[in-house]
Amino acid sequence: MELRHLRHFVALAEERSFTAAAGREHIVQSGLSTSIRALEKDVNALLFVRGTRPVRLTAEGDALVPLARRTLEAAAAARQTVQEVHGVLAGQLRIGALQTTGHTLPFAGWLAEFATAHPRVQISVVQLSASEMVQLVQDGGLDCGLVALLDHEPPGLDVVPLLAEPLVLACPRDHPLAAASAVRLEQLVGERFVEAPPAWAIRTEIDRAFAGAGLKRQIVCEVNEWVMVLDLVGAGVGVALVPRGLDFTLHPRSTAALQLVPLTGVQLERRVDLIVPTGHAATPAARRFAELVRSKVSPA
Known part of the structure; x- marks a missing residue:
């Protein structure tokens, strides 16, 4: 063959x-x-x-x-390993990434540092849902992935924890809940929600929390970009539960019309992790990128 x-x-x-x-x-x-x-x-x-x-x-x-x-x-890893002996990393690095626009996680900075250090590596980045990226990394369609996992670690993959951030309520500043110090899920029943697509891990987490509390909610709009979520909430379309780690300073037009309110009575958070195949299944480029990321997130 x-x-x-x-x-x-x-x-x-x-x-x-x-x-x-x-x-x-x-x-x-x-x-x-x-x-x-x-x-x-x-x-x-x-x-x-x-x-x-x-x-x-x-x-x-x-x-x-x-x-x-x-x-x-x-076969590609074997070729790259031989090249690594000579101190030159080459080949490709295919990364899956969550929606990172405006996020405080410096993914672009890590990628730039890696690209500068290894100019012979061809890098490609695709933005997909967490479930798609996990499957592709497991099957070899991607070398690694920056994903929002839930409460389990996928088999066959090494997981590098990057951060865990709470979800907060984003609502218009003139909304009745905007003046609250914190809100419970029960207070959100009857609200109109702007949501991420069902395939996103954060949507799964939110759906599971409402179902676990025996509560229903009305979803009026689904979009797959955080900037648009903030714009729609700021325009009064509805409310949303968003990661607190979004860099809201990058969205002044929409966030000027928003109020962020903490949740109480429930712990909702989004994890962000780097996933890489275990052992020799990981390509040399993926291993080197994971080493770089670990050096950035590990305590000094």
């Missing part, structure tokens, strides 16, 4: 198009087809359903995808 066949297989599985996959691998479509047939012969199974658009994986092909990714990652 040749690595190039696995690489072509993964490209086609991800692109779901022979044209796109061939372009990504810089080969002609006939060469891609030949490579896929060779791999199918090696594994003695059809990996793609013929004649479908977009291209669709068979059950056997779907099962092979995470293993193929891990094999390619292991």
Whole structure:
């Protein structure tokens, strides 16, 4: 089984198009087809359903995808490890990141320091939900992830705790609760909520808290960007439970119309952690980035 066949297989599985996959691998479509047939012969199974658009994986092909990714990652890690012996880190670092706009966590600063120290590493960052990032890091689709976990640590991953921040109520300054020193969940029944999408860990945490208290709430708007959440709350669309660690000074237009009120009677917080595959499953670049992050968050 040749690595190039696995690489072509993964490209086609991800692109779901022979044209796109061939372009990504810089080969002609006939060469891609030949490579896929060779791999199918090696594994003695059809990996793609013929004649479908977009291209669709068979059950056997779907099962092979995470293993193929891990094999390619292991080969890349082997090459990088040899280069590390010579003191040069190269290859790629694929990072999944939560919505960090305006956050006090200096993710961009860490990334800049790493990029400056290792100019031969090609870095790519994608912003996805926590559940998607955990799955991709486990399957080898990402090298590491900056995620908001709940109360469990995913199997097969090392977790570097970064921070845990309380959630607070954000409401317009003329809202009846704006003058309160603290609010209970029971006082929020009947309020209109601006919320993060259901796939976000913070939404799961909030939903679980209300359900645990036997309370229902009305969600009138879902958005996947904190700036927009603050803008909508400031405009009077509703209230929101937001992380206290947001850097509200970066949003003066919206936050000038907001009042932040602590919660009482419940402990709601958002954890932020860096996740990396355990042991040799982590690429050299991911290990080096995790070392950098640990040095920044560990007590002096």
